[in-house]
Amino acid sequence: MFDLKDKVSLITGGNGGIGEGIANGFADFGSRVAIVGRDEAKCKKAQEKIINNGGEAKYFLCDVASYESVKDCISEVNNEFGSIDILVNNAGTTIRKAPHDLSPADWKAVMDTNLTSVHYFSSIVFNQMKKKKSGKIINIGSMFSIFGAAHVPVYAASKGGVVQYTKSCAIAWAEFNIQVNSILPGYITTNLTDGFRKNFPEDAELVTSRIPAGRWGVPSDLAGTAIFLASSASDYVTGTSIPVDGAYSIR
Ligand code: NDP
Numbered sequence: 001m002f003d004l005k006d007k008v009s010l011i012t013g014g015n016g017g018i019g020e021g022i023a024n025g026f027a028d029f030g031s032r033v034a035i036v037g038r039d040e041a042k043c044k045k046a047q048e049k050i051i052n053n054g055g056e057a058k059y060f061l062c063d064v065a066s067y068e069s070v071k072d073c074i075s076e077v078n079n080e081f082g083s084i085d086i087l088v089n090n091a092g093t094t095i096r097k098a099p100h101d102l103s104p105a106d107w108k109a110v111m112d113t114n115l116t117s118v119h120y121f122s123s124i125v126f127n128q129m130k131k132k133k134s135g136k137i138i139n140i141g142s143m144f145s146i147f148g149a150a151h152v153p154v155y156a157a158s159k160g161g162v163v164q165y166t167k168s169c170a171i172a173w174a175e176f177n178i179q180v181n182s183i184l185p186g187y188i189t190t191n192l193t194d195g196f197r198k199n200f201p202e203d204a205e206l207v208t209s210r211i212p213a214g215r216w217g218v219p220s221d222l223a224g225t226a227i228f229l230a231s232s233a234s235d236y237v238t239g240t241s242i243p244v245d246g247a248y249s250i251r
Helices: 015-027 038-054 067-080 104-134 155-177 191-199 203-211 219-230
Strands: 006-012 032-037 054-060 086-089 135-140 178-184 242-244
Touching: 006 015, 006 067, 006 104, 015 032, 015 038, 015 054, 015 086, 032 038, 038 054, 054 067, 067 104, 086 104, 086 155, 086 219, 104 135, 104 155, 104 178, 135 155, 135 219, 155 178, 155 219, 178 219, 191 203, 219 242
Parallel strands: 006 032, 006 086, 032 054, 086 135, 135 178, 178 242
Antiparallel strands: none
16 A cells, blocks of 8 residues: 555655655655755765665756756656656755845745745646646645744745645646645754754754654654655545644644
């Protein structure tokens, strides 16, 4: 039921952090994994790790914020692996500034990476999934899909958008047997949160004290939920957003 054997998955930002945790989990369950990112050294390392563990993976360089780059990347994945069965829109970034300090360029950079890219990938891959009458799309949101955040307002706006876009695609594409869901990670130890932990240790401590599970998550904590949403076990689950957060969001 959870088998991903021979399924082709494409994971944006699969070369590090949460995306790599999901990529490793998918490979363990038999998927042929397309790792998508910009940093070639990180891509090579993530690819090697999967291959060394007996899995199948190949990396593809892409800037997810560029429509041309996304189109080219999907064509390359199709040429290498065939059509895409599972799409994980995970690549993300943030800028820590109050709303009144955000420049138009700041706003665009975060929205393009976190939200517009989700539309670019989903709308192109949809055509392949529609033909097969089958597909799984998993979008990575955040605790800030739920909460506001004075210090990362554009990040929160983008992640709120991810959840609404997820619901909209789920409704639009249900008739084609395409399931679209989000995962909302809590506080996970990755490059993205390293700066926060280093530069704001007291705030980071406050976060830790507020997590009922008593610890920050690690990238592999996300793999199980992603495997569920990528597999036939979730064929009647669509449009939902699942927090994977050690109960942070219900406190
Ligand atoms: P990382 O910084 O470790 O990973 C971000 C990934 O996104 C990198 O692999 C990076 O690849 C890729 N990426 C960023 N911009 C682009 C771009 N323009 N084109 C292609 N790839 C890009 O952070 P996380 O693993 O923590 O973040 C993954 C997702 O999880 C993000 O969407 C983030 O918002 C979300 N998230 C993270 C949380 C956490 O606590 N860590 C909590 C909630 C949500 P490269 O280095 O090659 O550019």
